[in-house]
Amino acid sequence: MSDNLNFVKKLRISGLRPTKQRIKICEILFGGKDTFHFSINELSKIISQKTNEKISLATIYNTVHAFLSKGYIKQIAVNSEQNYYDTNTTDHHHFYDEDKNQLIDIHDNEVEPVKINRKIPGKKIKSIEVLVKVQNN
Amino acid sequence: MSDNLNFVKKLRISGLRPTKQRIKICEILFGGKDTFHFSINELSKIISQKTNEKISLATIYNTVHAFLSKGYIKQIAVNSEQNYYDTNTTDHHHFYDEDKNQLIDIHDNEVEPVKINRKIPGKKIKSIEVLVKVQNN
DNA sequence: TAATACTTTAGAATAGTTATAATCTACGCA
DNA sequence: TGCGTAGATTATAACTATTCTAAAGTATTA
Known part of the structure; x- marks a missing residue:
């Protein structure tokens, strides 16, 4: 759980309140050893697999956008059907x-x-x- | 109008019937000297500016897809908001x-x-x- | 010219994303 | 510690881009 403290710090530093949902998404995105690539759809599935409480789709979009604008993740243009993000910035x-x-x-x-x-x-x-x-x- | 004959030939060779709509779109896409880049939205606007009769949106999508699969144009990944095509293949x-x-x-x-x-x-x-x-x- | 297979079309349906407004929560301050 | 407030979450509505549908139209071939 020391990771979680880091996430709280990380969020606070960039002016985002460390809510339960944001911390959970941080865990998923930044808690592993490897960087990874995901679409909103994929992230959403992972969240519902790994989490008991649901996070609303709107919150997932909001959080991804917030993380994008804070530079936690970046967007990758592949094609217009799939919008991909990368935790390696x-x-x-x-x-x-x-x-x-x-x-x-x-x-x-x-x-x-x-x-x-x-x-x-x-x-x-x-x-x-x-x-x-x-x-x- | 010799161009139009070429477009008719071009379409026929790839197994597409040379309809009024397809020829008009060929004129716009391949009738100028330069190659160009466009989104469906932009193409649609150009068509309504340069043409008296309207071409339905569905036809524009169909035609762009047909031209894509015949290799007349190619798709360019920029971001997920805008789907771009290029006449330079x-x-x-x-x-x-x-x-x-x-x-x-x-x-x-x-x-x-x-x-x-x-x-x-x-x-x-x-x-x-x-x-x-x-x-x- | 007639039959038919291919096209076009308007509008319905779908998917991905953003907006809205009500409820909830984190945080600074008394 | 409890309160007020600004910020966050949520369900759902709205919106936009694209695809589907099925009816009407058109090119082609015999």
Whole structure:
């Protein structure tokens, strides 16, 4: 439960009240060793599996948005059917397995830095994302 | 109008009947010199501006899907709010201007080839897409 | 020209997401 | 410790994008 204290701290620091629901979602998202990828739908299922009390869908959306804007998680563009989020907020790229509908991290040492030899006047680069779509052989 | 004959041919070759609606959408998508990027919503607006008769939304969706599956256009993942399509189906990457909500092609000579030093067992790479998000300075 | 298979269409249905307003809860202050 | 208040949660309504349906229309082939 020392984790929970960390989550309370984490939430408080970013100005979010540490409610039961937010702490539970923190546990799920940040309590494991690995980062992970999820859609709202998947998160919602995990919550109802691991929790006795239900968390309303509206709260799940609110919390994901709050965590997004506080930089706890980031959004990944795959396609418009599935809206994915990633608990790994560092710059990194992804494989997308079209058969399993699953994202896989590509670590920095697994890809050469992407070099763009062009600038858009008046604009600055906010992020560079590579998405490698893969499918069964 | 020689263009129209080409569109009729193009449609017929891929097994699509050259209907009035499909030809009109071909004109809009492939009649100009440049390739372009569009959402269903934007295409729908352009159609109603440039056309006297209306084309039903369902037909616009059907046609875009048909053109997608025939390889006339391709889909671009930007975010889940906007579903974008591109008339340039060759492999290339994009800037996404977050202020104007606009895609800009990155040509092959403007980017170093992306090298991924990792393979997923049993999977083959279908596409590699780079999305460079930019915003105002 | 007639038969038929393919298309288009309006509107219904669905899915994902956001808004609303009532109830509840965390937290600062007395 | 208890109160008041701002912030949070909730069920449900509303909204938006997309897909489905089935009826009417059109291109094609014989």
